[in-house]
């Protein structure tokens with residue numbers, strides 16, 4: 001889970017504002033007008049929720065630290081109450097035998113830093129280093145598993161190019177520097193943890209989607225290739241020491257410019273212990289000259305008549321299998337952890353139960369695909385279902401339910417869905 005999606009207590013106990021607190025207040029930005037003010041109230045209910053994770057048979061718990069909760073202005077003054085909260089969560093995890101996997105940046109930058117430029121600013125490296133150092137020094141003796149960034153392509157493209165996510169910036173003049181600073185920060189964060197936490201197991205996560213051309217027409221093939229560079233290669237290749245993907249693609253030439261003039265290829269490299277793969281769906285595209293930069297547009301699952309989730313995302317375990325194989329075949333990846341996969345459906349509570357057979361089938365398919373890749377030699381060490389409980393799904397608000405546990409956001413009542421019980425039985429019989 002992620003702080004902004006679950007914790008609530010958005011302006012209590014000394015927490016500063018995050019870009020999601022601010023962005024969600026802007027008219028029309030969040031479906032249904034939802035805000036992450038209370039969310040799942042995890043801040044107050046973490047004990048019960050961790051107990052539920054334990055009861056479903058999980059042995060790990062992934063969560064993120066809200067930067068604005070521990071450093072309300074992003075830099076400077078530490079909020080001891082915020083620090084203490086994560087100590088309580090970590091201690092509770094350890095008590096229950098849940099191994100804490102801590103994500104450092106899961107999209108909720110302090111608003112104070114966004115005002116100074118956020119990810120577009122080169123100072124971001126200094127700010128981020130301060131935050132990482134604080135977390136490592138505080139929690140490093142208890143937490144060994146660290147995830148530096150969550151989906152850098154996700155937050156830079158949606159938040160800095162398309163304006164659909166916080167902070168709502170658009171255009172290349174925001175997107176390009178945000179990419180570059182995120183690519184530097186992922187490596188810098190890794191180095192800091194390595195230095196400060198003995199025995200750390202360090203990773204970072206990538207959203208990835210197989211990009212499939214709609215037809216064999218060369219224009220569609222080229223369109224798919226362009227999108228693939230952005231969606232799947234933009235951040236892992238610098239981390240592996242290859243710099244940005246070098247292709248005949250004008251947009252990337254600009255990145256190369258950043259790269260050459262700032263001579264940062266080496267600084268963008270870090271030898272991660274694991275790579276977190278986050279895969280939900282493949283994407284099918286065709287050439288569309290009207291779309292800037294990538295000149296590609298998606299042919300939706302509904303148009304193609306293939307199975308999909310309530311988000312309109314295609315359900316395709318074979319594609320997940322191919323993604324796992326592909327990231328392994330990069331060569332420099334030591335270990336893969338599937339740090340997210342899951343599905344949203346229109347769940348309803350009927351007589352105190354949620355029968356979400358479609359989600360069970362999703363997990364059956366994706367877990368089998370993962371096992372197939374593992375049997376064929378891909379070093380996959382774990383799978384995190386996304387996610388334990390329904391929560392604030394960013395721009396989709398509270399409408400998109402991804403949980404194994406249903407949350408009634410009016411009463412905070414939790415109801416374990418059939419998929420939650422299925423997971424429990426699956427883990428018991430492993």
Ligand code: NOJ
Nearest residue numbers: 002150151278340386393
């Ligand atoms: C990606 C993000 O990391 C997570 O926060 C989000 O809820 C899921 N995928 C589903 O969209």
